[in-house]
Every structure is written in structure tokens, then in C-alpha cells.
Amino acid sequence: MISKAVVEANKIANQEGLDAVRAILEAEAPHLLEKREKQKKREGLPDLPNAEKGNVVLRFAPNPNGPLSFGHARGLTINGEYAKLYDGKLILRFDDTDTVVKKPLIEAYQQIQDEAKWLLGFEPHKVVLASDRMDHYHSYAQKMLEDGFGYVCQCTGDEFKEFRVSKTECPHRNQTPEENLELWNKMRDGTFKPGDAVVRVKTDMSLKNPALRDWPALRIQDTQTNPHPRIEVGSTWRVWPLLDFQSAIEDYLQGVTHIIRGKDLMDSTRKQKLLYEHFGWTYPETLYWGRVKVHEWGGFSTSQMRKDIESGKYDGWDDPRLPTISALANRGITAEALRNFWIELGLTQKDISVPLATLYSHNIKVVDDDAPRISFVRNSHEIKLEGEYPNELVIPIHPNHDLGDRIFKLDDGLVCIEKEDYEKQILRLKDFADVEITSDLAKITSIEKSDSRPIVHWLSARNANQGLLVLPNEDSIQFISGMIEDNDYPEGTFVQIERIGYGKMVDSTTILFSHK
RNA sequence: GCUCGUGUGGUGUAGCACGGCCCAUCAUUACGGGUUUUCAUCCCGUCGACCCGGGUUCGAAUCCCGGCACGAGCACCA
Known part of the structure; x- marks a missing residue:
């Protein structure tokens, strides 16, 4: 039917x-x-669930143990983009609560703020330093002990691990609030040393997910030998919150409505929800993204980069071989390209691996219209012109847009071309003339383009200087010498190197190659 | 081991909550062509995918069950 x-x-x-x-x-x-029309093609980022325009608070929370890296740009871009989309607020929060394993780098606080502004195109609406908020974390920890949903645990890590695996409660779990408060004071006054005790959140030891069973919220750090690098904090505190606790409390205090983070933090969400239930709070909406790898890059960790910079393997955080924001910016990748790149990847929870070509194509779209053309002759070979030709040539700086002219003087008749082109012998010098080369003489056969012979870039010797093209590879940096066109582009100008690719002027004779 | 998550062309991504103009979108890469006095830009075209196996249904990328693969968490790191 x-x-x-x-x-x-x-x-x-x-x-x-x-x-x-x-x-x-x-x-x-x-x-x-x-029945509703099927959803059509979507532009940009998906809608935020339960979001009310003007009432959205987001945060981006890096550890300032180094400047921002490529991956951080995702967090910044996505959170920042949503803040813009919903007329919301973006909080930049420094999660600087580890003074031992991931010690904050004092310069990073300012650098990250600068980089955030550069990437977003606006300044975060608020900056919060976790290390300034310690009294809040302590008072909520104390409340947790008073109300009986937290306890001071004196198990060693290994001991507790056994309890966690066997789903049994540890002996400290049933201490009274009074006992816990007493132990808490011993944590704070220095009676206990690092490792002697931690504060745990009481969840349920029989929970299916082992990660959630009575998770640790605060621990002791020896801030005498490892003071916090901010002098105003220094050795003031012994008891420091762990990420899950600190972040949960701070999100509540700041009124964060939406958390967008990596899916490796899914269990953090679950832990924090249990804590919120104890406090009677409502947890923010939470979204996740998956892991991103870049084909061309291996694994870089902030701490490893830091070591390699200190040992001299890299010149600094903006060494063009490094996957940091400053290195990318240094190589001429624009903030807009970086943002477009991350927005295109969107918010999927898939683990992906992307080629840099995708980022480069975004960059070309942003940059090509304004990139002056410049000639760089690799493996330069000098030849002498023979025949009739004008004294000088006026060639546009950009073929499709009016960026002014460049002038090639030809009075001495000496020009440089690439060795590889020289060997082709029958050539057209771009914007100039057809030539035939025998030994080092280039006979001009026509000023007009007469056939489809190869067109090559070239320089008049009078307008050329000894130059360098700097090519960062994975591990090394390659220097290609050649003749570079006379120019007065300021340092940092993004140029298109004719027949070669794109790059950035380091000084008037050096170009840092960016991408094809 | 336990727990959680994810599988759409070479690489990303849309579509999936509510099955039907989906023989599957867009971008990128590769290749080919056009414009261009750059191997650039721009334009056009071609190749190319629903993890596997069952089930439900007139109809499954979309719903259900079972596999498989990959990733992550189980830190006194963030």
C-alpha cells in the first residue's frame, strides 16, 4: 500500500x-x-547551545609556561569568534598553579596577551591570573571540608591508586570535618610536606569511570625551593589547587556560560560536574574539539621547546622552525589566515592531521593582493646584453594592482639570470626582451614577445645586490645566496618572490621564505 | 585492564538530533586547460568518500545491534 x-x-x-x-x-x-526543511549548508561555526546573545561568557586558559603555540590558536580563535558572534565576553585566564612541573615563564604573561590581541584582532575583555586568586580557592576548599564533601587524604599516590582500582574507600575518607580541618591546617602551615597529603573531592569509589573516583583537588608544593616566578606571589602559598579544582571554581566565580576545550578534558568536565553538584551550582555548557596534528611537524611540547631554546638549538620562541604563534607571525602568516584556518576546521571531535598547505592557501588569499613582487636570482649568472634596448625599464610592482613601479637601469648592459635558466639559452627576459645566449652574450632578437619561449625573471646588475634567501626546514635552516632586487621595503614587508614563492623581508637584502 | 570519545574522497569539512530533490556539500591537494610577459594571483574542468557486517524500512550517510580501527583519560601536570 x-x-x-x-x-x-x-x-x-x-x-x-x-x-x-x-x-x-x-x-x-x-x-x-x-516538517522542517532539512538543514542547508552551514557557514562558519555552528550555533552555541543555550546561548543568549549578550549573555555569553567564554574563557581561554593557557598555562603561561611559554608563549602561545599553534594549537593554542584554536582555543583562542574559536572562543574569540563565539564571543564576537554572541556579543559575549572572552576571559583570558592564566592557569599558573604549578610552580614545579610546569613552571610559569614570567615573560609569557605579557607575550601571551600581546599574541592574543594580535590573533583575535581585539583584546580579551578580562584577564585573570589564577595565582592572584588563591584565597578564593582556599576558602572553597575549606568549605568543602566543612561541609563534608572533601577530605584530606594522606595516602601516597601508589596507595591511593590501589584503592581507586579496587573501588575501596581509603581510611581517610571517613574523617570528621573537624579532623579534616585540622589536617588542612597542617597542610597550610608547613607541618606536612609535599606528598604527605592532598585534598580530595568525595565522589563515589564505585563509579564506573576510574578517573572520577575521589579525585585530587589541592596539593602541597614546596614554594621555598620552587617559588612562583611572580615575585608578588613567590613563596606565599604552600597549598595549591590542581587544574580541575581551580578551573571549576574560577569558571563559577567568573560566570562562564560556555566552555570549549579539547576532548582530552572530557573527564575533567565530569569531575567538575560532580564538584558543582556538591556546591549546588549549574555547570556551563561544554563543547569539545579533537586533537590536531600537522603533517610537517612532529611532536613539540612547550617544555621541550623551552629546553631547546635554552640550549641554543633554536634562536628563540619565534625561530621559524617552531610551531609557535610568534614563529608563524615571524614567517608572515597573518592572523586572519590563522583564524580562517581554525574556523574552517570547526568544532569536530575527530582527531585530525592537516597539511600546512591548507594554512598557506588561506594566507595567500589574505596576502597576495598587497604583496609587492620582487626578483631574487638564485645561482646568479651574469650575461652581457647585445643589441638595441632602452636605457631603463619601468615595471609595475604588482601585476594586477597599482602598487607603483620599479625601475631597472640598463645602461651598462649587464643582467643576472639563474644558472638553470642560463642553460636554456633561448629565453624571454620577463617584461623586457627575447634573447639568445651564446657563451656570456645575450643577443636581443626582439623586444616584443615573439614566441612561446620560457619567460624568466632577471635583474639588471645595476639594480641588484648580493642577497640571501632563508629557507627554514624541519630541523635545519638553508641559506640560498643570490642577487636580490634593489628595494626599500621596510623590514617585515611580505613579498612575492617571482617564480619562487612568498616571503618576508628581514632586511633589504635578506628574505625569509614563507611558503609557495 | 577500566572508562570515555571518534570513524564521509589524498587532506579537511557539510549533511546525521527529525530516513526520501544525497548516484552526497564546500575547500584544499594532485592533474589538465584558460587569462597573465612570474613555476604567482585569478578563472574553468577532471580524478576522488559515507569503517565493516547484519537488521528495521517501499527507501539508510542518517535509526538499531554487533564487530573493527584510531585517539584520549585513569598525575600530588595543564
């Missing part, structure tokens, strides 16, 4: 188009058309 009707409907659709079917339906059963 149904199949018959469907077959018939499909037949009508095929013969007369879908509108015919729609018309029939409208006449006979209009309610069937109520």
Missing part, C-alpha cells in the same frame, strides 16, 4: 519535478509539509 503510493509519488517527482508532488500534498495532506 505505502510502497505503491511512494512509487507513484517518486514517479511523479521524476516526471514532473518535486514541486508537483508538493502541490498534491498541499491539497491532500498539508500537515505533512510542516
Whole structure:
């Protein structure tokens, strides 16, 4: 019955188009058309769930143990973009609560703020330093002990691990609030040393997910030998919150409405939700992204980069071989390209691996219209012109946009071309003349383009200087010498190197190669 | 081991909550062509995918079940 009707409907659709079917339906059963139109192609980022325009608070929370890296740019871009989309607020929060394993780098606080502004195109609406907020974390920890949903645990890590695996409660779990408060004071006054005790959140030791069982919220750090690098904090505190606790409390205090983070933090969400239940708070909406690898890059960790910079393997955080924001910016990748790149990847929870070519193509779109053309002759070979030709040439700086002219002086008749082109012998010097080369003489056979011989870039010797093209590779940096066109581009100008690619002027004779 | 998550062309991504104009979108890469006095830009075209196996249904990328693969968490790191 149904199949018959469907077959018939499909037949009508095929013969007369879908509108015919729609018309029939409208006449006979209009309610069937109520069904929502299928979602069409989506532009940009998906809608934020439960988001009210003007009432959205987001945060980006890096550890300032180094400047921002490529991956951080995702967090900044996505959170920042949503803040813009919803007229919301973006908080930049420094999660600087580890003074031992991931010690903050004092310069990073300012650098990260500068980089954030550069990337976002606006300044975060608020900056919060976790290390300034210690009294809040302590008072909530104390409340947790007073209200009996936290306890001071004196198990060693290994001991507790056994309890966690066997789903049994540890002996400290049933201490009274008074006992816990007493132990808490011993943590704070220095009676206990690092490792002697931690504060745990009481969840349930029989929870299916082992990661959630009575998770640790605060621990002791020896801030005498490892003071916090901010002098105003220094050795003031012994008891420091762990990320899950600190972040949970701070999100509550700041009124964060949406958390967008990596999916490696999914269990953090679950832990924090349990804590929020204890406090009677409502947890923010949470979204996740998956892991991103870049084909061309291996694994870089902030701490490893830091070591390699200190040992001299890299010149600094902006060494062009490094996957940091400053290195990318240094190589001429624009903030807009970086943002577009991350927005295109969107918010999927898939673990992906992307080629840098994708980022470069975004960059070209942003940059090509304004990139002056410049000639760089690798493996330069000098030849002498023979025949009739003008004294100088006026060539536009950009072929499609008016960026002014460059002038090639030809009075001495000496020009440089690449060795590789020299060997082709029959050439057209771009914007100039057809030549035939025998030994080191280039005979001009025509000023007008006369055939389809190869067109090559070249320089008049009078307008050329000894130059360097710097090519960062994975591990090394390659220096290609050659002749570079006379120019007065300021340092940092992004140029298109004719027939070679794009790069950035380091000084008037050095170009840092960016990408093809 | 336990727990959680993810599988759409070479690489990303849309579509999946509510099955049907989906023989599957867009971008990128590669290749080919056009414009261009750059191997650039721009334009056009071609190749190319629903993890596997069952099930439900007239109809499954979309729903259900079972595999498989990959990733992450189980830190006194963030």
C-alpha cells in the first residue's frame, strides 16, 4: 500500500519535478509539509547551545609556561569568534598553579596577551591570573571540608591508586570535618610536606569511570625551593589547587556560560560536574574539539621547546622552525589566515592531521593582493646584453594592482639570470626582451614577445645586490645566496618572490621564505 | 585492564538530533586547460568518500545491534 503510493509519488517527482508532488500534498495532506526543511549548508561555526546573545561568557586558559603555540590558536580563535558572534565576553585566564612541573615563564604573561590581541584582532575583555586568586580557592576548599564533601587524604599516590582500582574507600575518607580541618591546617602551615597529603573531592569509589573516583583537588608544593616566578606571589602559598579544582571554581566565580576545550578534558568536565553538584551550582555548557596534528611537524611540547631554546638549538620562541604563534607571525602568516584556518576546521571531535598547505592557501588569499613582487636570482649568472634596448625599464610592482613601479637601469648592459635558466639559452627576459645566449652574450632578437619561449625573471646588475634567501626546514635552516632586487621595503614587508614563492623581508637584502 | 570519545574522497569539512530533490556539500591537494610577459594571483574542468557486517524500512550517510580501527583519560601536570 505505502510502497505503491511512494512509487507513484517518486514517479511523479521524476516526471514532473518535486514541486508537483508538493502541490498534491498541499491539497491532500498539508500537515505533512510542516516538517522542517532539512538543514542547508552551514557557514562558519555552528550555533552555541543555550546561548543568549549578550549573555555569553567564554574563557581561554593557557598555562603561561611559554608563549602561545599553534594549537593554542584554536582555543583562542574559536572562543574569540563565539564571543564576537554572541556579543559575549572572552576571559583570558592564566592557569599558573604549578610552580614545579610546569613552571610559569614570567615573560609569557605579557607575550601571551600581546599574541592574543594580535590573533583575535581585539583584546580579551578580562584577564585573570589564577595565582592572584588563591584565597578564593582556599576558602572553597575549606568549605568543602566543612561541609563534608572533601577530605584530606594522606595516602601516597601508589596507595591511593590501589584503592581507586579496587573501588575501596581509603581510611581517610571517613574523617570528621573537624579532623579534616585540622589536617588542612597542617597542610597550610608547613607541618606536612609535599606528598604527605592532598585534598580530595568525595565522589563515589564505585563509579564506573576510574578517573572520577575521589579525585585530587589541592596539593602541597614546596614554594621555598620552587617559588612562583611572580615575585608578588613567590613563596606565599604552600597549598595549591590542581587544574580541575581551580578551573571549576574560577569558571563559577567568573560566570562562564560556555566552555570549549579539547576532548582530552572530557573527564575533567565530569569531575567538575560532580564538584558543582556538591556546591549546588549549574555547570556551563561544554563543547569539545579533537586533537590536531600537522603533517610537517612532529611532536613539540612547550617544555621541550623551552629546553631547546635554552640550549641554543633554536634562536628563540619565534625561530621559524617552531610551531609557535610568534614563529608563524615571524614567517608572515597573518592572523586572519590563522583564524580562517581554525574556523574552517570547526568544532569536530575527530582527531585530525592537516597539511600546512591548507594554512598557506588561506594566507595567500589574505596576502597576495598587497604583496609587492620582487626578483631574487638564485645561482646568479651574469650575461652581457647585445643589441638595441632602452636605457631603463619601468615595471609595475604588482601585476594586477597599482602598487607603483620599479625601475631597472640598463645602461651598462649587464643582467643576472639563474644558472638553470642560463642553460636554456633561448629565453624571454620577463617584461623586457627575447634573447639568445651564446657563451656570456645575450643577443636581443626582439623586444616584443615573439614566441612561446620560457619567460624568466632577471635583474639588471645595476639594480641588484648580493642577497640571501632563508629557507627554514624541519630541523635545519638553508641559506640560498643570490642577487636580490634593489628595494626599500621596510623590514617585515611580505613579498612575492617571482617564480619562487612568498616571503618576508628581514632586511633589504635578506628574505625569509614563507611558503609557495 | 577500566572508562570515555571518534570513524564521509589524498587532506579537511557539510549533511546525521527529525530516513526520501544525497548516484552526497564546500575547500584544499594532485592533474589538465584558460587569462597573465612570474613555476604567482585569478578563472574553468577532471580524478576522488559515507569503517565493516547484519537488521528495521517501499527507501539508510542518517535509526538499531554487533564487530573493527584510531585517539584520549585513569598525575600530588595543564
